[in-house]
Amino acid sequence: MLQKWLVHRNMTAEELSQALDTSKSVISKLMNGKQRYNQDWLEKIAYVLRCDVPSLFKDPANPSLDDIYSALSNEDKVRALAILKTLTS
Numbered sequence: 001m002l003q004k005w006l007v008h009r010n011m012t013a014e015e016l017s018q019a020l021d022t023s024k025s026v027i028s029k030l031m032n033g034k035q036r037y038n039q040d041w042l043e044k045i046a047y048v049l050r051c052d053v054p055s056l057f058k059d060p061a062n063p064s065l066d067d068i069y070s071a072l073s074n075e076d077k078v079r080a081l082a083i084l085k086t087l088t089s
Helices: 003-006 013-019 024-031 039-047 052-056 065-071 074-088
Strands: none
Touching: 003 024, 013 024, 013 039, 039 052
């Protein structure tokens, strides 16, 4: 999923490695499953990619309903809820 996040953020593995102050080979190993992620790595990667840790395990091109809803303004949230209530009644 890390590769998809890099594409989503228009970032290369080398740029990620620089942002994390590590080598490109470490990022490559993480991406290829040759090095395990730990909580520290996950938090640093999520910070650089501007997401939360659980989102790293989801396809960024297919946001969840919660992701979409949380990105709405308060005014749009009210409208969206009204539309959903109409659709479910």
